[in-house]
Amino acid sequence: MVSPEPDFVYKLVFLGDTGVGKTSLVQQYVYDSLPGDIGSTIGATLHVKLVRLKGAVYKLVIWDLGGEESFAQLREQYCSNASGAFFVFDRTRPETLYHMDEWLDALFSAAGDVPVVMVENKIDLDTVVDPREVMRIAEQKATRLIQTSATENVNVDLAFTSLVEAIRAGRSV
Numbered sequence: 710m711v712s713p714e715p716d717f718v719y720k721l722v723f724l725g726d727t728g729v730g731k732t733s734l735v736q737q738y739v740y741d742s743l744p745g746d747i748g749s750t751i752g753a754t755l756h757v758k759l760v761r762l763k764g765a766v767y768k769l770v771i772w773d774l775g776g777e778e779s780f781a782q783l784r785e786q787y788c789s790n791a792s793g794a795f796f797v798f799d800r801t802r803p804e805t806l807y808h809m810d811e812w813l814d815a816l817f818s819a820a821g822d823v824p825v826v827m828v829e830n831k832i833d834l835d836t837v838v839d840p841r842e843v844m845r846i847a848e849q850k851a852t853r854l855i856q857t858s859a860t861e862n863v864n865v866d867l868a869f870t871s872l873v874e875a876i877r878a879g880r881s882v
Protein backbone atom coordinates (compact mmCIF):
# COMPACT_ATOMS: atom_id res chain seq x y z
CA MET A 710 0.00 0.00 0.00
CA VAL A 711 1.33 3.40 -0.94
CA SER A 712 1.06 6.10 1.72
CA PRO A 713 -0.55 9.30 0.52
CA GLU A 714 1.57 12.43 0.34
CA PRO A 715 0.73 14.64 3.32
CA ASP A 716 -0.84 18.04 2.71
CA PHE A 717 0.47 19.24 6.07
CA VAL A 718 3.29 18.18 8.38
CA TYR A 719 2.85 19.11 12.03
CA LYS A 720 5.19 18.73 14.96
CA LEU A 721 3.18 18.02 18.10
CA VAL A 722 4.88 18.04 21.48
CA PHE A 723 3.75 16.52 24.75
CA LEU A 724 4.29 18.59 27.87
CA GLY A 725 3.55 17.67 31.46
CA ASP A 726 5.11 16.13 34.53
CA THR A 727 6.45 12.60 34.73
CA GLY A 728 3.72 10.02 35.27
CA VAL A 729 0.74 12.03 33.98
CA GLY A 730 0.27 9.63 31.05
CA LYS A 731 2.00 11.26 28.07
CA THR A 732 3.58 8.06 26.78
CA SER A 733 0.36 6.12 27.32
CA LEU A 734 -1.61 8.69 25.28
CA VAL A 735 0.92 8.56 22.44
CA GLN A 736 1.02 4.76 22.41
CA GLN A 737 -2.74 4.51 22.46
CA TYR A 738 -3.10 6.95 19.57
CA VAL A 739 -0.24 5.83 17.37
CA TYR A 740 -0.18 2.09 18.02
CA ASP A 741 -3.61 1.38 19.57
CA SER A 742 -1.94 -0.24 22.53
CA LEU A 743 -0.53 0.61 25.90
CA PRO A 744 3.19 0.77 26.52
CA GLY A 745 4.82 -2.53 27.34
CA ASP A 746 7.79 -2.72 29.63
CA ILE A 747 9.88 -0.59 27.32
CA GLY A 748 11.17 1.40 30.28
CA SER A 749 11.41 5.16 30.42
CA THR A 750 12.65 7.04 27.43
CA ILE A 751 15.79 9.10 27.65
CA GLY A 752 15.58 12.49 26.00
CA ALA A 753 12.70 12.41 23.53
CA THR A 754 11.06 9.74 21.41
CA LEU A 755 9.53 10.56 18.05
CA HIS A 756 6.49 8.88 16.55
CA VAL A 757 4.91 9.45 13.16
CA LYS A 758 1.29 9.01 12.23
CA LEU A 759 -0.45 9.80 8.98
CA VAL A 760 -4.09 10.82 9.42
CA ARG A 761 -6.82 11.94 7.08
CA LEU A 762 -9.10 14.61 8.47
CA LYS A 763 -11.83 16.37 6.52
CA GLY A 764 -10.23 15.49 3.20
CA ALA A 765 -6.68 16.55 4.05
CA VAL A 766 -3.77 14.26 4.89
CA TYR A 767 -1.67 15.21 7.90
CA LYS A 768 1.69 13.81 8.82
CA LEU A 769 1.98 14.14 12.57
CA VAL A 770 5.44 14.00 14.08
CA ILE A 771 4.73 13.43 17.74
CA TRP A 772 7.39 14.16 20.35
CA ASP A 773 7.27 12.41 23.69
CA LEU A 774 9.50 13.34 26.56
CA GLY A 775 11.69 11.06 28.61
CA GLY A 776 12.66 11.87 32.16
CA GLU A 777 11.62 15.22 33.55
CA GLU A 778 15.17 15.98 34.57
CA SER A 779 16.31 16.00 30.94
CA PHE A 780 13.82 18.69 29.94
CA ALA A 781 15.99 21.55 31.19
CA GLN A 782 18.60 20.75 28.55
CA LEU A 783 16.15 19.61 25.91
CA ARG A 784 13.57 22.36 26.07
CA GLU A 785 14.83 24.48 23.17
CA GLN A 786 15.17 21.59 20.70
CA TYR A 787 12.10 19.85 22.00
CA CYS A 788 9.80 22.85 21.67
CA SER A 789 11.26 24.80 18.77
CA ASN A 790 9.22 24.66 15.58
CA ALA A 791 6.38 22.90 17.38
CA SER A 792 3.11 23.40 15.50
CA GLY A 793 1.13 22.81 18.67
CA ALA A 794 1.32 21.15 22.07
CA PHE A 795 -0.57 19.04 24.53
CA PHE A 796 -0.33 20.00 28.14
CA VAL A 797 -1.22 16.87 30.12
CA PHE A 798 -2.02 16.72 33.81
CA ASP A 799 -3.10 13.92 36.11
CA ARG A 800 -6.41 14.61 37.89
CA THR A 801 -5.20 12.56 40.87
CA ARG A 802 -2.13 14.80 41.40
CA PRO A 803 -3.05 18.52 41.65
CA GLU A 804 0.56 19.69 41.45
CA THR A 805 0.69 18.41 37.87
CA LEU A 806 -1.97 21.00 36.99
CA TYR A 807 -0.28 23.81 38.87
CA HIS A 808 2.93 23.29 36.87
CA MET A 809 1.13 24.32 33.69
CA ASP A 810 2.69 27.80 33.56
CA GLU A 811 6.22 26.45 33.66
CA TRP A 812 5.54 24.11 30.77
CA LEU A 813 3.78 26.75 28.70
CA ASP A 814 6.47 29.35 29.33
CA ALA A 815 9.07 26.94 27.96
CA LEU A 816 6.86 26.18 24.96
CA PHE A 817 5.97 29.76 24.07
CA SER A 818 9.51 31.05 24.45
CA ALA A 819 10.81 28.40 22.03
CA ALA A 820 7.89 28.04 19.62
CA GLY A 821 5.95 31.29 19.85
CA ASP A 822 2.23 31.47 20.42
CA VAL A 823 1.12 28.06 19.15
CA PRO A 824 -2.16 26.27 19.94
CA VAL A 825 -2.32 24.16 23.09
CA VAL A 826 -4.81 21.50 24.07
CA MET A 827 -5.11 20.90 27.79
CA VAL A 828 -5.55 17.23 28.59
CA GLU A 829 -7.03 16.10 31.89
CA ASN A 830 -5.90 12.47 31.95
CA LYS A 831 -6.94 9.48 34.08
CA ILE A 832 -10.68 10.23 34.04
CA ASP A 833 -11.23 6.57 34.91
CA LEU A 834 -10.02 7.57 38.39
CA ASP A 835 -11.71 9.92 40.87
CA THR A 836 -10.51 13.49 40.69
CA VAL A 837 -8.92 15.35 43.54
CA VAL A 838 -8.95 18.65 41.62
CA ASP A 839 -11.99 20.91 41.75
CA PRO A 840 -13.53 20.76 38.23
CA ARG A 841 -14.36 24.49 38.41
CA GLU A 842 -10.70 25.24 39.02
CA VAL A 843 -9.76 23.21 35.95
CA MET A 844 -12.36 25.06 33.85
CA ARG A 845 -11.18 28.41 35.16
CA ILE A 846 -7.57 27.68 34.23
CA ALA A 847 -8.53 26.39 30.77
CA GLU A 848 -10.56 29.55 30.13
CA GLN A 849 -7.83 31.80 31.43
CA LYS A 850 -5.28 30.15 29.12
CA ALA A 851 -7.78 30.04 26.24
CA THR A 852 -7.05 26.38 25.68
CA ARG A 853 -9.48 23.65 24.80
CA LEU A 854 -9.89 21.13 27.63
CA ILE A 855 -10.23 17.44 26.78
CA GLN A 856 -10.76 14.78 29.44
CA THR A 857 -9.10 11.49 28.59
CA SER A 858 -8.30 8.05 29.84
CA ALA A 859 -5.25 6.69 28.07
CA THR A 860 -5.66 3.26 29.63
CA GLU A 861 -9.36 2.95 28.68
CA ASN A 862 -8.93 4.79 25.37
CA VAL A 863 -11.45 7.54 26.10
CA ASN A 864 -11.22 10.73 24.01
CA VAL A 865 -7.64 10.06 22.95
CA ASP A 866 -8.42 10.50 19.25
CA LEU A 867 -10.49 13.58 20.11
CA ALA A 868 -7.52 15.23 21.81
CA PHE A 869 -5.36 14.78 18.72
CA THR A 870 -8.11 15.85 16.33
CA SER A 871 -8.75 18.99 18.38
CA LEU A 872 -5.13 20.01 18.29
CA VAL A 873 -4.75 19.33 14.57
CA GLU A 874 -7.88 21.36 13.85
CA ALA A 875 -6.72 24.21 16.08
CA ILE A 876 -3.39 24.34 14.25
CA ARG A 877 -5.08 24.17 10.87
CA ALA A 878 -7.47 26.95 11.78
CA GLY A 879 -4.62 29.11 13.04
CA ARG A 880 -5.00 31.60 15.81
CA SER A 881 -7.56 33.98 14.46
CA VAL A 882 -7.29 37.52 15.78
Ligand SMILES: Nc1nc2c(ncn2[C@@H]2O[C@H](COP(=O)(O)OP(=O)(O)O)[C@@H](O)[C@H]2O)c(=O)[nH]1
Nearest residue numbers: 726727728729730731732733830831858859860
Ligand atom coordinates in the same frame (compact mmCIF):
# COMPACT_ATOMS: atom_id res chain seq x y z
N1 LIG B 1 -5.74 4.85 35.64
C1 LIG B 1 -5.03 5.40 34.66
N2 LIG B 1 -3.69 5.26 34.64
C2 LIG B 1 -3.01 5.84 33.62
C3 LIG B 1 -3.65 6.56 32.58
N3 LIG B 1 -2.70 7.00 31.73
C4 LIG B 1 -1.52 6.56 32.20
N4 LIG B 1 -1.70 5.85 33.33
C5 LIG B 1 -0.67 5.22 34.18
O1 LIG B 1 0.16 6.24 34.73
C6 LIG B 1 1.52 5.81 34.76
C7 LIG B 1 2.39 6.79 34.00
O2 LIG B 1 2.03 6.76 32.62
P1 LIG B 1 3.04 7.22 31.48
O3 LIG B 1 2.30 7.13 30.19
O4 LIG B 1 4.31 6.49 31.59
O5 LIG B 1 3.29 8.74 31.91
P2 LIG B 1 4.39 9.79 31.37
O6 LIG B 1 5.52 9.75 32.36
O7 LIG B 1 3.70 11.11 31.39
O8 LIG B 1 4.80 9.35 30.00
C8 LIG B 1 1.54 4.40 34.18
O9 LIG B 1 1.48 3.49 35.24
C9 LIG B 1 0.27 4.34 33.35
O10 LIG B 1 -0.24 3.04 33.22
C10 LIG B 1 -5.08 6.68 32.63
O11 LIG B 1 -5.74 7.30 31.80
N5 LIG B 1 -5.71 6.09 33.70
Ligand SMILES: [Mg+2]
Nearest residue numbers: 731732774775
Ligand atom coordinates in the same frame (compact mmCIF):
# COMPACT_ATOMS: atom_id res chain seq x y z
MG1 LIG C 1 6.74 8.95 29.27
